[in-house]
Amino acid sequence: MQITETLARLVAEALESVQTSGALPAAGDVAIKIERPKLAEHGDFSTSLPLVLARTMRMAPIQIAEAISGAVPEHEMVGKVEHAAPGFVNFTLSTAWLQSQVDVVRKVGGAFGSVEVGSGKNVQVEFVSVNPTGPLHVGHARGAVIGSSLANVLEAAGYDVQREYYVNDAGNQMRVFYDTLYSRYMQAAGHDVPLPDPAYPGEYLQELAADLLNDLGDNAVSKDRADATAELAPEGLKRTLADIRRVLELLGVTYDQWFYEGELFRTGRFEQVLELLEDSELIVERDGAKWFAATKLGLEEDIVVIRSGGGGPTYFGTDIAYHHQKFFERKFDRVINVWGADHHGHVARMNALMQAFGIDPDRLRIIINQIVNFKDDGESVKFSKRNNVMVTIEELLDEVGADACRFIFLSRSPESHMEFDLGLAKSQSSENPVYYVQYAHARMCSIVRVADERKIGFDSADLSLLIHERELDLIRRLIELPAVVERSAERLEPHHLPHFAMDLAKSLQRFYESCRVVSSEPEELEISRARLQLVDAARVVLGRTLGLMGMTAPERM
RNA sequence: GCCCCCGUAGCUCAACUGGACAGAGCGAAAGACUUCUAAUCUUUAGGUUGUGGGUUCGAGUCCCGCCGGGGGUACCA
Known part of the structure; x- marks a missing residue:
């Protein structure tokens, strides 16, 4: 049992006894909050319960504090109980008990710190999940560090944790990636094939294409575009993912599961879930497209799930099936998604989706981490995949090191718009x-x-x-x-x-x-x-x- | 325009979900090594918590209005 729980129990007993004796009037049910005072002179723990009770008891808080503190039962953990103005009860831990904790810690050993709040529930933490269209850049590091540490903490808190990377291998962006890969492959083979539009113009795909030409040979050159792309794509995906995985491991991030978006289509789940929602009229057809009727659930606009003209499912469309699968097939008690701030617009949609599924929205928690503003010796650096100005996580790790990186990203709360000064992290690493x-x-x-x-x-x-x-x-x-x-x-x-x-x-x-x-x-x-x-x-x-x-x-x- | 996040010491950030005198690190100033690691320790300076109201016994924290910064607002992800 935690210290605060024990103290809360002692306070509850004290309160009850003084009420029974008539020293204090009845006050109904109150939550007893134990907190840590900032000043050492206020002891190790305290409660402001008397201040809370003052109104209903119609008494001076200090009198209530005095009555309660005088009635706290003896306990080996507690050395001293005092009351203090304007209405606090302060606890000081006993020296003998503190000394005994050294032995407790050593006996529990590496498991010390674990708690049971998770009580064996299974929770999934999904994080990073960047489209495998190239190497991870520094902007992705924050979510990676937050997600992986959160998973560790939940495990220590008694949850059964699954760490998952959702691989978007089926969407529009991958088509662009594959089309660019084909062009680069042909170019590497000496053919003048222009880049598609849109394209991923970065060096990464040039290198990947050259590697594929080198390792797989030039078989694909003589094939038509569709066949050649079909031949190159799986290997391109595989290698890009392998690189992502390698770099994440350098950062100390590992996964239990790499879940492929394509799986949702191969297994027919996507269709099933859509039909399910159609039955409850939450999927409607309009303008040649299929929409999730979010307006029926209080949102301002409906959301396209399948594009018109055979355009295929949208990102949100597959997310419907993906999350249905998380809760109904894999039966997670809780699901936590760590997303960058550029996705925060989806949070309301996901809540609406939970409603549509009839699932308690609290079982899905989305942690939005704000964009990191990178600086180099005070000068702002803007990164973008499109204009090809970016620093990869690997480059960051070469300069700063994984431990320092993790510590820096971890010490800011996710919602803070943090600054990361690369120059500072490098030059002052010893500080x-x-x-x-x-x-x-x-x-x-x-x-x-x-x-x-x-x-x-x-x-x-x-x-x-x-x-x-x-x-x-x-x-x-x-x-x-x-x-x-x-x-x-x-x-x-x-x-x-x-x-x-x-x-x-x-x-x-x-x-x-x-x-x-x-x-x-x-x-x-x-x-x-x-x-x-x-x-x-x-x-x-x-x-x-x-x-x-x-x-x-x-x-x- | 509308929605979300943020604004705290010179800088980077905390503050246990409303409690007592708002705390750390870095930077600045001054000190401390004959012993287990000086990548250390001890002091000092530094604040009207963006701003104006409100709720409360009590507000950095909750509510409303402004000001400033970031993000979103697609049949992109």
């Missing part, structure tokens, strides 16, 4: 907070190594020796991780992790500064052992935090 955090981890590992070299075993230790302010501060920090995981999972906000990591690293460095761990003085052996256990616990917690962020936890730097 980057990411190294501060990793260094703290390496330092703790180093201490354990030294203890090992000097043959100082610390399997057993007297933890009651840990009474230094910095030691207790560090323990307080360590045991925050479960709450951080819980909050990040419940609110789908992985950005709390790097901030916690910074705070933890700070506590570690401060402890290191004030408390000598491995001592050569014989009379300090016992305190050394106790501190070694603390260092070991801290190493575990920081390592886990880095792991959740998808970063490495170096043992030396």
Whole structure:
């Protein structure tokens, strides 16, 4: 059970007992919120319940606070209960209990921080899902990092998680991609075939076409356009996807499932779902096209799902089948899509779609991450696939490194319009907070190594020796991780992790500064052992935090 | 025009969904290494949370109006 839950229970008991005794009047049901005060003098946890109750009880909040704080039952976790103006009840954790947590952390080990809010529900996190028409560029990195860390956090929170990349292999953009590939292939073979319009004019397709000519030979040259394209397309797709996958892995991003849009057509699901909606008259025909009747569900306009003139399904059209499949065939309890801000217009449509399916809209959550504004030494850089000005994720990783990249993207909440200064990230990489955090981890590992070299075993230790302010501060920090995981999972906000990591690293460095761990003085052996256990616990917690962020936890730097 | 997101220290960002004196990092100023890693630590300066109202015991957080920035508003994705 989380600390706050225990405290809330104690407060509830206290409230009940003073109401039973008649010291306080009845007040109906109230939610008891336990929070963390900003100031140390206000204790470790607090509740403003008296302020909330003041009105209905028609009493001064401070009196209520006094009554409640005086009635809080004894508990091993709680050292001190105080009331404070204007109407707070403040809790200070007991020193003995804090000391005991070092052992708890070490026993739980790498699983420390896991919570059970997910209770075995299965959730899918779909992220990146960029059309495989070329290499990923820097703009895609943010969603990749957010999605992958969120998946880690949800897993730690007890969810059964599936990470998915939705491969748009069937749409318009792919046709353009294949048409361009054909032209480039013919050009590479020495034929003057102009680029289609529209086309993907970038270098990437020239290189890919040259590779295909080299590896597959020139068989396709003599075929007509359709046959040749049909021959080149699967290999072009395969190689582009393989490259995307490779670069994502460099960034520390992996998937459980690569789901192909084409699958929705091959299995007939697209047709089925459309028929289903036609039956409930949510698909209508007009102007030669098929429309999703979103106006019947409160939206301002209907949405085309199949274009007129045999134009095929739209992006939204296949999304209908795709999401139906997620909920009804694969039966996910929850689905989370991480999208860039350029797709935010679709959110309302997706909610309407959930309505059409008769699914609780809360089961689908769409995280919109805002566009990243890239700068280079203060100068704004605009990227675009069309005008061919872009930096690939791979180039970014060459310059900045995956860990630093992840940390930077992760520390901003998704809705912030973040700045990413490439020049700064490169030139000041040693001042980057990411190294501060990793260094703290390496330092703790180093201490354990030294203890090992000097043959100082610390399997057993007297933890009651840990009474230094910095030691207790560090323990307080360590045991925050479960709450951080819980909050990040419940609110789908992985950005709390790097901030916690910074705070933890700070506590570690401060402890290191004030408390000598491995001592050569014989009379300090016992305190050394106790501190070694603390260092070991801290190493575990920081390592886990880095792991959740998808970063490495170096043992030396 | 309409819809969504944002505006917090010089810069980059937090603030536990309405709580107590708004916090970190970087940058700036001043200090600290004979021991386990100085990629460190200790101080100091820096704020009318864009702005004007409102709700509340209490507002960076909720509501309304302005100002500024970004994104969307296709039979593109």
